[in-house]
Structures are given as structure tokens and as C-alpha cells.
Amino acid sequence: MAEAFSLQKVLETFRSCLSEEKEVYIKYYLAGWQELVSFMNTLGNVFSFISKDVVSKVQILENLLTGENGSHYVTVQSMVKYELENNLVDITKRGNHIESGCRTLLRLHRALRWLELFLDSLRTSKEDDKTSVMCCDAYNESLAQHHPWLIRKAVGVAFCAIPGRDTFFQVMNAGDETQVVALLGESLPLISEVYQITEDLYAKNNLLELP
Numbered sequence: 001m002a003e004a005f006s007l008q009k010v011l012e013t014f015r016s017c018l019s020e021e022k023e024v025y026i027k028y029y030l031a032g033w034q035e036l037v038s039f040m041n042t043l044g045n046v047f048s049f050i051s052k053d054v055v056s057k058v059q060i061l062e063n064l065l066t067g068e069n070g071s072h073y074v075t076v077q078s079m080v081k082y083e084l085e086n087n088l089v090d091i092t093k094r095g096n097h098i099e100s101g102c103r104t105l106l107r108l109h110r111a112l113r114w115l116e117l118f119l120d121s122l123r124t125s126k127e128d129d130k131t132s133v134m135c136c137d138a139y140n141e142s143l144a145q146h147h148p149w150l151i152r153k154a155v156g157v158a159f160c161a162i163p164g165r166d167t168f169f170q171v172m173n174a175g176d177e178t179q180v181v182a183l184l185g186e187s188l189p190l191i192s193e194v195y196q197i198t199e200d201l202y203a204k205n206n207l208l209e210l211p
């Protein structure tokens with residue numbers, strides 16, 4: 001039987017993500033996403049179009065990591081260097097490299113910002129606050145800016161099926177509410193640091209708008 005989701009495991013994967021030199025290990029980054037997908041899979045079919053998209057992007061990056069050029073895909077930094085130096089990225093319009101590592105990771109990177117905003121809302125929320133509103137606000141501030149109308153509408157429908165705050169606190173499998181809030185407080189700086197390092201790297205290389 002599959003192991004239950006736990007926030008602690010997500011925290012550990014993001015903790016393992018950063019090397020001493022503050023490079024981001026792709027292997028652990030993907031492990032973090034796999035853990036989050038396992039959580040989303042418990043929420044029902046209405047979320048399956050979202051988890052399928054994440055799974056396919058994780059798979060693209062895993063294939064690169066385990067493929068013949070895998071040594072260049074150990075960290076986000078080495079991937080960016082390798083793909084740019086070898087013209088493996090479609091920079092302004094889609095061409096021959098629609099499954100480049102840089103482009104694929106950028107989609108997950110934007111979603112990481114959503115996660116950061118959502119978890120922070122959850123951490124500071126009050127008993128009567130609605131998770132659908134937290135989720136939607138986090139989405140509008142992050143991913144929505146990169147999604148076309150049709151996707152935004154489908155995501156809006158999925159938000160209506162989001163479980164309530166109590167359920168979220170339970171499925172995080174991290175004890176009572178105070179303990180979950182404390183663990184979120186510990187996890188968020190790690191997620192933020194991984195996000196910011198990637199954001200700065202992509203900004204420096206003009207990769208934030210890859211098609």
C-alpha cells in the first residue's frame with residue numbers, strides 16, 4: 001500500500017534540494033513534486049488534469065536526469081548552463097525544444113510560487129477561512145498570469161472541490177494544528193529559498209518567459 005502523504009516528507013525533500021553552494025538538486029526537487037502529486041491524487045478526479053500535467057513534467061525531467069546527458073542535469077544550475085551552451089532551449093517561440101529541461105522546470109517553478117503562497121495562507125489562516133479562497137488568491141498571484149482563459153476556468157472549477165481547512169491540517173500528518181503551523185513555519189523558508197535561487201538564476205539568464 002502507498003505510504004500516506006506527510007508534510008514532513010515534503011519538508012525533507014526541499015531541505016535536501018540545496019547543496020552547500022546553494023545549487024538546486026533536480027532529483028530532490030522532483031521528489032518534492034512527486035510527494036505533492038501523491039497528495040493531490042487523494043483529492044479526486046476533478047484534480048486529475050492538474051496532477052497529470054505535473055506528472056508529465058516530472059517525467060520529462062527524470063528522463064533527462066537519467067538519460068545519456070544526465071550528468072548535466074544534476075542541478076538546475078548545471079542544466080541551465082548545459083542547455084544554453086548547446087542551444088537546447090526555445091527562447092522566444094516554440095521550436096525543436098518543446099521539452100527542454102529549462103522550459104519544463106520553469107512550469108514547476110511557477111507552481112512552486114503558488115505552493116509557497118498557499119501554504120503561507122494556510123499557516124496564518126483562522127478557523128473560518130476558506131481554503132478555496134486561499135488557493136484561488138495564491139493562483140491569481142502566481143500561475144494564473146501564465147495560463148490561458150480555458151485553463152483558468154477549469155482551475156476555477158477544481159477549486160470548488162477543494163477540501164476544507166480541517167481536512168488539510170489532518171492530511172498533512174504532522175500532529176495537531178499548532179504542530180502543523182510550526183512545521184509549515186519551518187518548511188516555508190526552505191521552499192522560498194529554493195524558489196528564489198531558481199528565480200534569480202532564470203532572471204539572470206532571461207529565461208522567465210520561455211514559451
Ligand SMILES: CCCCCCCC/C=C\CCCCCCCC(=O)N[C@@H](COP(=O)(O)O)[C@H](O)/C=C/CCCCCCCCCCCCC
Nearest residue numbers: 036037039040049050053054107108111114139151155172
Ligand atoms: C498539504 C499540502 C498542501 C498542498 C499540496 C498541494 C499539492 C499540489 C500539487 C500540485 C499543484 C499544482 C501544480 C500545477 C502545475 C502547473 C504547471 C503549469 O502551469 N502547466 C501549464 C502549462 O504547461 P505547458 O502547456 O506550457 O506545458 C498547463 O497548461 C496547465 C495544466 C493544468 C493547470 C494547473 C493549474 C494549477 C493550479 C494550482 C492549484 C492546485 C490545486 C491543488 C489543490 C490542493
